[in-house]
Amino acid sequence: MGNINIDDGDYDKRTAMHVAAGEGHAAVVELLCKSGANVNIEDRWGGRALDDAERSKHHECANILKQYGAMVGTRQKGEIENSSKRREVRNLEVDFEDLEMVDRIGKGSFGEIYKCTWRGTVVAAKCIQSSRIRKRWLHSQMMAQIKEGGDIDEAIAAMDEATSSQDEEALRDFRQEISVLKSLRHPNIVLLLAYSATKEMEVMISELMKCSLLDVFKAHIVNGTKMKKKDQIVFGKHLIQGMLYLHTSRPPIIHRDLKPANLLIDFSGVLKVADFGLATVRPDPVTQKDDTFMMTGETGSYRFMAPEVFRHEQYTETVDVYSFSMIFYYLLDGKPPWPTLNGLVAVRKAANDGDRPPIPRGWDQRLQSLLQECWSENPSARPPFRQILKLVNEYASDVFHQDSNQIQVVQSRETRSLFRSLFSSRGNKKSKQQAKSYR
Structure with missing residues (x-):
């Protein structure tokens, strides 16, 4: 030696x-x-x-x-597991100073999203409204306005607004999202890369995505086009795969706020489930039909909300199946369920009158049956995502005569022109107003 x-x-x-x-x-x-x-x-x-x-x-x-x-050795099994968990936590926790802001790119239900550079990689940083990162962004904008001779008073007013106290409920939801995402690893779930938490601010760092499914819907509305059938099925399949992973995790995770705005699409055209602020972890059940975990309370977005949630009744993970059915209908039809109604009126019709969106007669019978089962008034009659995935895969093979993986590759190329039109049309005020009604 x-x-x-x-x-x-x-x-x-x-x-x-x-x-x-x-x-x-x-x-x-x-x-x-x-x-x-x-x-x-x-x-x-x-x-x-x-x-x-x-x-x-x-x-x-x-x-x-x-x-x-x-x-x-002297260490026990529990110590081994704990040391592994400690290493994982250390890898996820980062210093806020490691982030270099590039641009503010969006606003979520309780936070703002920034395009940043982190350790040489372009990422998305999501933070609560009054966090330090927002102040830092506004300060840079204020300095830029001053240099260009802009309205200084307006810039200062924006800075003052940023110093308002944090919304405790928003902070709680933000921490809940981080706690859920820390353990999730799946191609159809947005990946949490790191997070930073101090007394002054909290920020979550994730992979940078291209746009949301809602943005894609808006682009078609603005351009007067309809989504290709392959795209409809591929996006639907991506959503199913992500939800199957969540519902079969140990313990299972219920999203509770599935909607197009919370489904993000990466630069390769892969759809991923995001925004886990309302997600909840249910006890890990023995796989039996009578083993249920019931919750009550009104959570989520009205148009895609299950009737039992709106009625404040007990509910289980089947609420996600109902929400999926409404999103899948949106994919197939090109318009949201009840497009002429606002979300609150729409959910009232579903919850109080048992109303469901009309299914065109020309649709494939298998898809009609799937929608009807998934939005069943009886939650226990709604199929699990494993069964839904099997049906959609069989449908895709029969209709497109291709393996489902091959269909995904074709879809990612065909969506590029749509993405370009999406970002080029954002300045059209009339189009934006028209698209807003289809949330």
Whole structure:
């Protein structure tokens, strides 16, 4: 081995023996043992090679180590899990000063979104209304206005407004969204990259997205076009996949505020579920039909809200299935459910009169049946997302004669021109007003 110390470790004091045992390389473990390696050397958390071998069920490695006098380390299983969680938290927590603001790009239900640079990557930073990041943005705008001879009083007034006290309810929802997103990893869920929390401000850093599904709907309205059938199905499938992941997580997660504005689309045309401020985590049930978790209270956006939620009745995760049906109808029809009514009147018709949007006779019978099942007045009759995904995949294969993955690739190319028209039409006041009524 020359001048190399066989027991040298990395930053975490993990040696070649730790790695070989943990990955099941029995021949390497035996060679290291014969070469005089310390079989009981501990890493930074008190773990030994035998711990790694037994945890990964590499029995041959464990037996070799025991022959050379190896013993288990001083740390327990719970300590291992806790150290892993601590490392995960440290990786997510960042210093606000690491963010370099580029532009303010949007405003959410209780926060504002900024395009920022973070560790060399362009990201989205979402923060509550009165946070320090907003003040910083306004200050930069104020200085720019002053340099250009703009209205100084107006800029100062905006700064004063930014110093108003934080809305406690908004702050609570903001923290709830972070707590939910921290554990979620799925291609159809917006990815939380990091967050920063101080007494002065709280900000959530996530991947930067192109636009929302609502923006796409608006673009079609403005341009007088209709979404291609493939796009309708692909966006619907992306939503289904994201919701299936949430509902089958341990514990399951109920979104409770599904609507087009909360469904974001990335630069490749992939739709992702976002905005978890109203999401709730339900107890992890044993998979039985009679095992339910009931909630009450009016949460979410009216037009896409399940009737039982509006009526303040007990409800379960099937409220997300109802909301999906309304969004899927919007995708297929090009207009929202009850387009001539405002959201509150629409949900009253659904909840009090049992009304549902009219389904055109020309639609495929499978899609008609799916919508009717998903927006059923009886929550227990609504199908789970696993069943919905199976039906949509079968429909896509029959209609497009393609695998669902192939359909997604085609869709991402066809939406590029739509995205360009979307951003070029945002200055049209009349078009914006027209599109606003279709939320």
